[in-house]
Amino acid sequence: MLWNTFLLALRAIRRNLMRSFLTILGIVIGVAAVITMVTLGNGATRSVTDQISSMGSNLVMIVPGQRFGPGSGGAPNFKMADVDAVRSQISAAEWIAPVVNKSVTAVYQANNWSTVVTGSNADYFPAGNWELASGRTFSDTEQKAGRAVCIIGDTVREKLFGGQNPVGSEIRIKQFSCEVIGVLKSKGQSAMGSDQDDTVIMPLRTVQRRLVGNQDIGRLSVSIRNSASLDAAKKQLTLLLRERRNITEGEDNDFRVMDTRQIAEALTSTTRILTMLLGAVAAVS
Numbered sequence: 607m608l609w610n611t612f613l614l615a616l617r618a619i620r621r622n623l624m625r626s627f628l629t630i631l632g633i634v635i636g637v638a639a640v641i642t643m644v645t646l647g648n649g650a651t652r653s654v655t656d657q658i659s660s661m662g663s664n665l666v667m668i669v670p671g672q673r674f675g676p677g678s679g680g681a682p683n684f685k686m687a688d689v690d691a692v693r694s695q696i697s698a699a700e701w702i703a704p705v706v707n708k709s710v711t712a713v714y715q716a717n718n719w720s721t722v723v724t725g726s727n728a729d730y731f732p733a734g735n736w737e738l739a740s741g742r743t744f745s746d747t748e749q750k751a752g753r754a755v756c757i758i759g760d761t762v763r764e765k766l767f768g769g770q771n772p773v774g775s776e777i778r779i780k781q782f783s784c785e786v787i788g789v790l791k792s793k794g795q796s797a798m799g800s801d802q803d804d805t806v807i808m809p810l811r812t813v814q815r816r817l818v819g820n821q822d823i824g825r826l827s828v829s830i831r832n833s834a835s836l837d838a839a840k841k842q843l844t845l846l847l848r849e850r851r852n853i854t855e856g857e858d859n860d861f862r863v864m865d866t867r868q869i870a871e872a873l874t875s876t877t878r879i880l881t882m883l884l885g886a887v888a889a890v891s
Contacts, residue, residue, distance in 0.1 A: 664836055666829075666864070668825065668863050682851070695846055706824050707723070712777050714778070721761075723805075727810055728745075741773040743787075755787045758777075759805040759806070828843065840863050
């Protein structure tokens with residue numbers, strides 16, 4: 607019985623050879639498409655995880671306003687007194703980096719490049735998992751005095767200096783010259799799609815005095831000593847800043863606290879959903 611059924615099926619395939627071939631080809635292409643989409647999705651998830659890890663482990667980022675991104679929705683920025691309070695009252699905090707960003711054009715001889723200057727302290731480098739390819743970071747003396755020194759990312763090095771060693775050279779930003787004292791190791795693209803190497807890092811006081819003209823701090827980056835203390839430290843940071851910003855019980859925070867783990871989970875979830883949708887489309891196709 608089974609043999610006869612098999613022979614009938616074989617004869618039907620022979621009579622409709624082209625149709626059978628196209629059907630099999632469609633099945634093969636559909637299965638291959640699903641496998642490809644799932645593989646690409648898994649690769650994207652791993653890439654997101656790796657890119658988030660490059661931002662620094664156990665890193666907590668705090669910004670004014672109720673969302674991340676440009677603009678604080680009218681919420682006041684942080685001050686250096688907030689940094690000092692975190693340093694003195696949050697024992698789990700290992701590195702505490704105040705951050706100010708400013709878009710600028712950097713110039714070296716005939717070359718110029720639009721980039722972002724980050725003003726911070728020496729904690730910025732270990733907190734953000736930054737390593738040096740050459741040179742050094744700024745000293746406490748340079749930081750406190752607001753000296754015109756900078757460390758540049760690999761993209762800025764390439765655009766301004768090409769194959770030349772930039773350490774010891776001066777680049778021009780706005781109306782002042784800045785000595786390049788170091789070059790960062792390349793990190794590549796961030797999980798959010800920005801070029802992490804397209805950066806110039808200066809002492810916080812230098813940026814505040816020469817570029818932004820105020821003492822405001824746009825972000826706090828706090829590295830927690832170990833992952834077991836992360837959630838507790840975030841609660842302590844929230845309570846401390848609520849108190850310092852005079853937020854009463856029942857009022858919403860006018861700042862946002864998020865760690866790299868949460869960012870990774872959010873991006874991974876989005877990637878997973880897109881993978882499933884693409885897989886479904888490929889399967890239907």
